[in-house]
Amino acid sequence: MNPVSILLLGFAMSTDAFAAAIGKGAAMTRPRLIQALRAGAIFGVIEAITPVVGWLLGKGASRYIEVWDHWIAFGLLLALGLHMIWNGLKPEPDEPVDEAKRHGFAALAITGLSTSIDALAVGVGLAFVDTPIVVVAVVIGLCTFAMVTLGIMLGRVLGEVVGKRAEMIGGFILIGVGAVILYEHLAG
Template identity: 85%
Template sequence: MNPVSILLLGFAMSTDAFAAAIGKGAGMARPRLSQAMRAGLIFGVIEAITPVVGWLLGRGASRYIQAWDHWAAFALLLALGLHMIWNGVKPEADEPVDETRKHGFVGLALTGLSTSIDALAVGVGLAFVDTPIAVVAVVIGLCTFTMVTLGIMLGRVLGAMVGRRAEVIGGIILIGVGAVIVYEHLSA
């Protein structure tokens, strides 16, 4: 693969994470740049690891992984999306919400993992091509870091315009990303 192809692959792998980040940012009260960068780092590291794992698995089990990757991504995104929608429509509690817990490491990591299942499948495919997987993984991770950081900040603007129900929009976006993953796989 040439450098341009690797860069394009990096941005292609980060688009679903970008959409999920817009949803996450919309659900946050007022995300700061440091919070956006933290989310970008979590997503980026996960997105960089998954193609390497896929590449390792692809050495012997590619047909098994490609058979279920889209369903796993859809199930995770559906569950996270429904959870976000529920949080957006349930009555407000009288006590203040702990934003660090609501958008903490585990929630971000699960969302990052669910949007990186396609990178796992790409890694499987790259196992059969003479590709420097470490370079590809770093590029994918950096592209995802950048796109998620921007997505969180864009979600902040969207959240300010839409208000408390922005989390519903974020949940719908996550479910939509999952549906697109399944659609692309089934129509290919």
């Protein structure tokens, strides 16, 4: 693979994470740049690890992963999206919401993992071609870091414009990303 192809692959792998980050940023209460950078780092690291894991798995068991990757991604994103929609429909609580729990490491990591299943599948495919997997993984991770950071900050603007219902919009975005992943794999 040439450098341009690797860079394009990196941005292609980060698009679903970008969409999810917009939803997350909209659901957060006025996220600051440091929170966006943190989310970008979490997503980026996960997105960089998954193609390497896929590459390793592809050396022995590619047919099993490729059969289920789109269903796993769809199921995780559907569940997360429905949860966000549910939270957007609930009335405002009397006590303050624990932002650290709702948008903490575990919540971001689960969202990051659910949007990186396609990178796992790409890693499986790369196991059969002569590709510097470490370079590809680093580029995917850096592209995802940049796109998620930008997505969180764009989501902040969306959250300010739409208010509390922004979390519902974020949920619909996650479900849409999952549906697109499923459609692309079934049609493809």
